[in-house]
Amino acid sequence: MKIIPAIDIIDGKCVRLTQGDYGQKKVYDQSPLEVAQDLHRRGFKYLHMVDLDGAKSSAPKNLYTLNQVALDTNLKIDFGGGIKSEDSLIQAFRSGANQVNIGSLAVRNPILVKFWVMKFGADKIILGADVKDNKLAVHGWQEETDVDILEFINDYSDDGAVNFVCTDISKDGMMQGSSIELYDRILDNFPKINLIASGGVSSIRELKQLQDLGVHGAIVGKAIYEGLIDLDELMREFGDQQ
Numbered sequence: 001m002k003i004i005p006a007i008d009i010i011d012g013k014c015v016r017l018t019q020g021d022y023g024q025k026k027v028y029d030q031s032p033l034e035v036a037q038d039l040h041r042r043g044f045k046y047l048h049m050v051d052l053d054g055a056k057s058s059a060p061k062n063l064y065t066l067n068q069v070a071l072d073t074n075l076k077i078d079f080g081g082g083i084k085s086e087d088s089l090i091q092a093f094r095s096g097a098n099q100v101n102i103g104s105l106a107v108r109n110p111i112l113v114k115f116w117v118m119k120f121g122a123d124k125i126i127l128g129a130d131v132k133d134n135k136l137a138v139h140g141w142q143e144e145t146d147v148d149i150l151e152f153i154n155d156y157s158d159d160g161a162v163n164f165v166c167t168d169i170s171k172d173g174m175m176q177g178s179s180i181e182l183y184d185r186i187l188d189n190f191p192k193i194n195l196i197a198s199g200g201v202s203s204i205r206e207l208k209q210l211q212d213l214g215v216h217g218a219i220v221g222k223a224i225y226e227g228l229i230d231l232d233e234l235m236r237e238f239g240d241q242q
Helices: 032-042 063-072 086-094 104-108 110-120 149-157 180-189 204-213 231-241
Strands: 002-010 013-018 021-027 046-051 076-080 099-102 125-132 135-138 143-148 163-168 194-198 217-220
Touching (some): 002 032, 002 194, 013 032, 032 046, 046 063, 063 076, 076 125, 110 125, 110 149, 125 149, 135 149, 143 149, 149 163, 180 194, 180 204, 204 217, 204 231
Parallel strands (some): 002 046, 046 076, 194 217
Antiparallel strands (some): 125 135
């Protein structure tokens, strides 16, 4: 299972939100580049970078930071936030993203996003599914839809998509445990997809549960910043599986 540390960015700074609420924002002292450099030095290989400014607007706003991290580390970055056009998708790749996360647009314009999966390759696109009560939310989690998570995955997997990151909004930033039951249900229905778990991860023990469940990767954010998960212990436990 991949361990994927997360960096969320607002105004060029490292932040974490609680349940996707921009009003519950905590700004951390380290810059995104400093955090990424530290992860790289410790031996991590992957990074989940979210442009929260971009998520609230119509285009990415922190591509410069993405480019800095890509040039200064060997981290394999999946980048999301504000990808609404093919131009912004290409800009993210040119700025150093190995993969691009598509969230809101994947819900609102599946025809276009399925075309991108075909054009750029299923390995380059991650479909972001932000879930609240089994329904998807969009636009930085500010708007709820009536799209069911299982229907969403089924629709895209039928057209060749394989990478999905699923975030339970009710769990995100709470550090009270991730949605084991939700991920179990998804993998029971779609055992061949690469499912990345996100939201609520709070311990090494929980990460082992997710590994046993069969998830492809797990995103870890606030628990690292708040010191609930020690990075060196994380590497000892999962470093050989990255």
